[in-house]
Structure formats: structure tokens, C-alpha cells
Amino acid sequence: AQKITQTQPGMFVQEKEAVTLDCTYDTSDPSYGLFWYKQPSSGEMIFLIYQGSYDQQNATEGRYSLNFQKARKSANLVISASQLGDSAMYFCAMREGPFNKFYFGSGTKLNVKP
Amino acid sequence: DGGITQSPKYLFRKEGQNVTLSCEQNLNHDAMYWYRQDPGQGLRLIYYSQIVNDFQKGDIAEGYSVSREKKESFPLTVTSAQKNPTAFYLCASSISASGEQYFGPGTRLTVT
Numbered sequence: 001a002q003k004i005t006q007t008q009p010g011m012f013v014q015e016k017e018a019v020t021l022d023c024t025y026d027t028s029d030p031s032y033g034l035f036w037y038k039q040p041s042s043g044e045m046i047f048l049i050y051q052g053s054y055d056q057q058n059a060t061e062g063r064y065s066l067n068f069q070k071a072r073k074s075a076n077l078v079i080s081a082s083q084l085g086d087s088a089m090y091f092c093a094m095r096e097g098p099f100n101k102f103y104f105g106s107g108t109k110l111n112v113k114p
Numbered sequence: 115d116g117g118i119t120q121s122p123k124y125l126f127r128k129e130g131q132n133v134t135l136s137c138e139q140n141l142n143h144d145a146m147y148w149y150r151q152d153p154g155q156g157l158r159l160i161y162y163s164q165i166v167n168d169f170q171k172g173d174i175a176e177g178y179s180v181s182r183e184k185k186e187s188f189p190l191t192v193t194s195a196q197k198n199p200t201a202f203y204l205c206a207s208s209i210s211a212s213g214e215q216y217f218g219p220g221t222r223l224t225v226t
Contacts, residue, residue: 004156035214043202045157045217091156099170100211102147104156 001026004092004105012111013082020067021077021108023092032096034075036066039089039107048090051075082112117141118218120205125223127199135190135221137205146188147206147215150174157204163188164211192223199225 005024013019025034036048051059051066059066067076079086092105118139127133139146145164149157159172163182177196182188188207192199202222206215 033212033214037217043204043220043222045204045206045215047214047216050214093157095212100145100164101162101172102159102215104149104158106156 002105003027003096003103004094006092006105006108008108009106010109010111012113013079015084015112015114016081018078018080019082019110021079021090021092021110023075023077023105025073025075025092025094027073027094027096029096032094034066034068035093035095035102036064036075036077037091037093037104038086039091041088045091049077079110084112084114086110087112118205118207118216120203120218120221123219123221125221127223127225129225130194131225132194133192133199133223133225135192135203135205135223137188137190137218139186139188139207139218141207141209141216142185143207143209143216144185145208145211145213145215146182147208148172148178148180148188148190149204149206151202151204151220160190160203192225199223 032053034051038046049061049064051068063080065078089107091107121136147162148160161180163169179191204220205218208215
């Protein structure tokens with residue numbers, strides 16, 4: 001079974017609007033971490049936001065927030081007030097297990113339209 | 115400036131040759147990682163190291179080797195046994211094994 005599933009290969013959003021990128025995960029480990037990364041066309045991966053499995057509140061970092069629904073095993077990324085510079089690939093990742101292995105999803109390509 | 119450096123950015127090799135990709139960090143991070151990314155795909159873990167002189171295989175370690183003799187360095191050797199070595203290789207580090215990973219700029223390897 002896939003550890004991380006991102007079902008949206010590509011998405012479009014109008015500049016200044018909010019967008020939600022979906023991510024579901026699969027783990028039986030009670031302690032895990034969820035991450036979102038942005039990958040511009042240059043290729044470098046940029047860390048955006050982190051949510052721990054025991055965190056009670058949804059994580060927020062500036063225009064990024066993580067909608068964490070533990071029972072549904074989902075960790076959707078919400079980008080508010082989209083900007084042209086937000087156009088990139090976005091990857092959801094999970095850390096789990098005694099060796100803290102990381103698993104990445106297949107990514108969502110976001111295009112912000114002017 | 116603290117960060118992770120990978121060199122070179124582009125690398126070309128002939129089939130049958132081993133090639134070593136460099137990864138250096140000055141963030142004083144304990145853990146380091148190597149990933150492979152193929153076009154249009156996510157990242158797949160090759161090897162990772164949580165402390166000096168110790169490393170573990172990831173999901174696709176066959177045809178690759180690593181060493182971790184110094185905290186700041188984690189070179190990856192792509193051997194001739196790797197059947198499809200052409201890919202984008204990303205190195206990452208984290209302050210601890212459970213922390214967020216910070217990535218280098220990547221090396222694009224082409225083998226012909």
C-alpha cells in the first residue's frame with residue numbers, strides 16, 4: 001500500500017484565491033510526522049510546514065496551513081491568497097517508524113493564473 | 115551561510131563507469147539522506163545516515179553505495195551495477211532523524 005497518496009497530479013488556481021492540495025497517508029505508527037515541500041522548476045526542495053501526529057492544532061506558517069484530520073488520515077495543504085510564485089510542484093511527506101524513514105507522495109503541480 | 119551543497123549541478127558519464135556525487139552540509143545536522151527523483155515522480159530514498167559511521171539502505175539502494183566518515187559529508191557512489199542511473203539526485207539533512215529535512219540544489223546525472 002502507498003504510504004502517501006496525492007490524487008491531484010495538476011491543479012490551477014487564480015491569483016489571490018485560496019487552494020487546497022490533498023494528501024492522505026497510511027501508517028499504524030502512533031508517532032509520525034507530516035511535511036509539505038515545494039519544488040520550483042529549479043529542482044530544489046523547499047520545506048513549507050510540519051504537523052506532528054500528537055499536535056492538537058493545525059500547523060500554520062504564513063500563507064500555508066495544514067488541515068490535519070487524523071481519523072481520516074489526511075493532511076491537506078491550504079495556500080491562501082495564491083501568488084504567481086507559488087506555481088511549482090508540491091510534495092506531501094511522512095516520517096514514521098523506529099528508524100524515522102521518510103516517504104514522499106508523487107506530487108501535485110500547481111499553476112497559478114494571473 | 116549555512117546550507118547544503120551538491121556538486122556538480124550536471125554530470126555526464128559513460129555507461130559502465132562509477133560516479134560519485136558530493137553532498138556537504140555546514141548545518142551541524144546529524145542525519146543525512148540521498149533521494150532519487152525521476153521525471154514527473156516523487157522522491158525515492160536511496161540511503162540515509164543518522165550518525166557518523168552508520169547508514170541504512172532505503173527503498174532503492176541496489177547499485178548505490180555511500181560513506182559517512184565525517185558529520186558534514188555524505189557522498190553517494192552510483193556504480194555500474196545501477197541499471198538506470200540517469201536521474202535527478204537530491205541530498206538532504208536534518209538536525210535529528212525526526213526533524214524536517216533541508217535539501218541541497220540537486221545533481222542531474224546523465225549516463226549514456
